[in-house]
Amino acid sequence: MDIKKWGGTKMRKWLHQMMAVLLVFSLFFGSVNTAVFAEEASDQQLEESDQVVTVDASEYEVEEGDTAFDLLVRAIGEENVGYDDGQYGKFIHTINEVQAEGNYFWAFYVNRISAQTGADSFLVHEDDFLTFKLIDWTVESDSVDLEIVGIEEVQAYDYSFGFIEGATAFDLVKVVVGHDNLEYDVYDIGNFITGINGLTAEYPDYWSLVVNGESAQVGASDYLLTNEDLISFVFIENDSEDEGGDPGNSDEENPVTEEEIEAERVDPEVIQSAIDSATDYVLAGTIGDWNAIALKQAGKEVPSSYLEQVKETLRENEGQFRNITDYERVTLGILAAGGNPTNIEGYNLVEAIYNGELTRQGLNGVVYGLLALDSAGFETPDGAAWDRERMISHLLEAQNESGGWSWDGSSSADLDTTAMVITALAPHTSQTEVEQSVNEALRYIHNNAAQIDNSSTAAQVVIALATAGVEPNQPKDPSDSESTKFVDYLLSFQNDDGGFYWKDGYGSDSDPFSTDQAYRALVAYQLYANGEGSLYHLPLADGEVQHGLKEKDEITNPIKKEPVEPPEPVINDENDEKEIDSTNISESLDEGERLPDTATNTFNLLMVGFVLLLIGVIAFVIMKRRAMMKEE
Template sequence: MVNHQVSEWEAIALNKAGKTIPTSYLENVKKVVQENQGKFRLITDTERYTLGILAAGGDPTNIGGYNLVESIYNGNVTKQGLNGVAYALIALDSAKFKIPDLATWNRDKLLAQLLQKQNKDGGWAWDESTNSDIDTTGMILTALAPYKNQTGVKEKVDAAVQYLSTHYQNAKIDNSSTAAQVVIALSALGIDANGSLFTKENNSLVQYLLSFQNKDGGFDWKGGDVSDVFSTAEGIQGLAAYQLYATGKGSLYQLPLAAQTTVKENSTTPAVKQPLTQSVVVESSNSKVSTKGNPLPNTATNTYNLLILGIFLMMIGLVFYLREKKRNA
């Protein structure tokens, strides 16, 4: 994978596999964000860039002067169907970003949007139709994973897991990308993709995913010996997710925001590290926040000048009064 251009999904996989992400990745993303002035036609572009930036150790709330996280919670997340909604929740939860009270979307709204679109068979369809598909169901389960024990969520998750299990048992999972999405979802939920629920004829879902890996290390989509970049990225994400599950080290999209250091006002001002769970906006797409405050009006000097003027006028008045009194004597 590292012999090809690293995209957002590869960056996430490399991060979770404990590998080094090329420094050029973050530099390239910064240029793309600046060229587009922080605005992308597809909300999923904003969401995947947010995840990739986090994986590479960057801050998506201030990348090239733009706040991508704000563009998510104030964006049109439903424009691309349920994929946009699912990855909005995944991106916002990835580093536990704080969402303002007046934001267009919050976690409760995103959850409600996903839950109410579940079909009777337990799955979801990206276009919100009644024709559920496995990939979308896996993605949405990954988004729901942090909330899996909440009332009203658990029942939905259980039904979706059964939907996926049935489809695997019936050989409906027939390519590496779909297998990877399901492994990612199950691992986030704490369900063993190598267990009996996802085993058919002694072949588990993890083993099935591994069957698509070729001698060059890459993955192909649906069988054969020619690897492709997309299938490889999804395949390694699935393996990284399962490894995280097996070692009890969280899920694929847990990407804490690296500690950021504020700009020093002068050499005597210590740098302050921002909390990991908060989003700190240094620059937005419309304005820059200066680290220097405007000076307060010099009200003390003005008052002093008025006092001196008043005393001077009183002295003139006193002299005038004494001269008039002497003249009239």
Template structure:
């Protein structure tokens, strides 16, 4: 099927970071503001961190880095002009060039205000010699109205396209948010991505296959950001593409072979959190190197990550690798979740926070910032009238986010109120599939994972079209090497494979009646005593009841009894450890 949904292409471009998902992602997070000074042939100051520099000017940061006595400047109508740093004078054809995050600054050093994590560079250059690379930036708003004409900008090192956009336009012109898909551009120069409109990212005339915060600039690149509607693009391409490629019918007997070939592809490539989970649930061994990488990263970050979704995915990956995230290298990642800012990344942080807490039925204190009840209620309150959810909080739902939310809510479907919300959302997803809106492997995979967690057959009537079911459609994207491609072809990619692999393993668990993909109980040796939030029996599958808040007295009594039982369990467990 070649019906390109540009909006989802944009989202997948960001997910190709799998920054959002892989251990190696976002290695540069939590940067300190720093200053580098490079003379004609040598580095005079090398990445000198500047304490408490955020909010001050770049010139002030330079003074902090090298000392006021080592800087000379003159005042001009453009502000302070740097004439000397550490005795190296700007004379003849040489001058002191100023870069922000590797991109040539558009204002003087005394006019630029530092932002969190900025890397400033002052480079001694000859303006008659093209010693630096150049990229060209164009930003087109509504109806292709140029907000920024093609502007050539010098750069050094390895800045990203997002760095280029931010430095050229200015931080105040951009609205962004961080999700597990990476940094999402929500608005440029006051023009917001809303409804069917979004900010598309192009490199040399072609839509980029990675996000703007992942693409590293190359000399001569033509970088373009366009305000487009995915709906109009889809309608146009649907008209042009009169012949669709039918999906391969699903063969349940081939499911085992599909999983095995996917395992081979995954093990031959990078194993991140999502691959580790699927390997675990497929009965395979997670490579020891994965856990070692996570240990190194957790220790480097001292158990604290800027993105709550990083904490959540590492917790899940650690469980899949057989260890306990409540006591991992001396850090409690689960506590960091239920007392963390889970809404900072929109619904993604809430979804994966709930999945992480429920994965091994972790204890959540009654006074936690985010109890299970609060997380579930937050999701229910944000459901749109069309039955789905949106990643950016808009009224128009997207399929991927809806599927992820349903995966998290699956454990609570025994609750009448939750079940009503779930049923409406499943109808929404069914309508999207029947209308041809699920047009790539990644989106199909998220829906299969959600349906399998809910106990709904992705091979059933709700998701059957043109004699092909949703699971059959997903398998049509699996290639001979075991990997998956995104929207047709024979070239597998790691991102699409990670999601496709998860989905077929989730469906295999559904067929076997073996539980949810994210059910990762601790071994007896690592188990932590659990305090349930209500003494109700578990529902079919992995049902987790919400607290009954109608009668406080019974809640307190129940909670006290559970605490007593938990205390006894803790005592027995401790005695067992001491005698073992």
């Protein structure tokens, strides 16, 4: 064998093997390097905090003529605001070195409502809260519609108004109509609107907040906007020349006597039929807290799903609610469903009531706080922020000269609030002072009942009279013998589907809010007629009642999120070629996981080429030298 030939062949074979190894190594190195680049790219994603910049005008000395743009520059520095001057003013494209590119732009919000002008045109008031947020214009954002219903004119806007989290109905009307066109009084419990666009409500008239055709149970400052809401501010005229009326002789045992009114009981079969129809309507939808109360007191079964949902909500919110009335309403609902609100998912909602800020929502918090404590005879410990005596005293002190109450404690009494307070105080009329107060309030309702023009107010009055032990089916207008009676009037709002609508002239379709109140009123009337107690008497069930709930260890924790396993790669065996379908894997990964390897391979390929070229040169030199040695 030719040793030199064998050596040359061996050398060439060795070089081929070495080049193959280097090629594989280079490709592997390239793939690792690509992954590193992809991870670095994920770290460079925009943080959420970089997408929002807020400026609280109250923290700055706002001068006349200051714009939102001026305050932004003052807050973060002119060097951190990039903008272009255009036909319509300054167009902000960069804030704090974050530039809006592609589909993104810097949106401007005033009091969490999308501004109607540019930042350099909006004149700031000292109580404004400004927000600049980077958003994608191709993604639909939350919005609401607004209408202002005056005496003879309805101002409905042709476009919707965008908003961000935390915006209230008060924020909406203030931004849309303008600071100078909104009149309001400021109380500890919130802002009370007295005038819009020059139309001022003077006693006994008032502006009412209506949400999606339903009278709101909270003030405009407390109602948080929800996507696609229809927010209406409605001017309510009270035609009575003397709404307050004559408080009457508070020493009378019962100021509304049979001689003054002619009460006539509604046929029990008619009431039962109306309750059954309303039950069908309620059960066809989502069961709420008030629905649970009416179902329980009507002798119907409260679906187990209601209590399950309450427990899930408590777990998600860690036992916390935004409003005190939420604690009170949920407490009543839990009792109706057979649960124990003093120990549900480890939380004591009753304690949260008697140690809560009851006056933050006006009289509503105190009224329903008292109802919640009385519902099952809950005791308050020494040192509680609110005991029954304090609640009762607070309500008595808030009664005005007309004998009625207003939700904000002002002198302008209203029938709804007065009826709710009567309902709360009625169980305590064994106290002389409370009895006198309730009698004066009943006289107030008697004198002003003719003003009732909607199902919700009629329902509250029926509940109040039934709880106070007074025949609810009284004429709306005692001076008119042909006047419709309360319960008959309430039934006139019921539709064939079993639901109720709010008010004539505002749509006749059934809605959950109106149905809820009317349903409770019919049940309260039935309890009164049958001598079976009051609507909100909901004693604790004996023993631990689960009402269809799963066992404790079977309840799914909504907070815990199980990791999602990616599916197995799909192997394609066609033509004896095995290909891994990575599409399914990438689509199944949760948001926040590692980015796909999309970094460029250009650098890696250049490195591989350079290495191969270098090896080739070295190999050429070695082979050349060996050839020269062979010739020698």
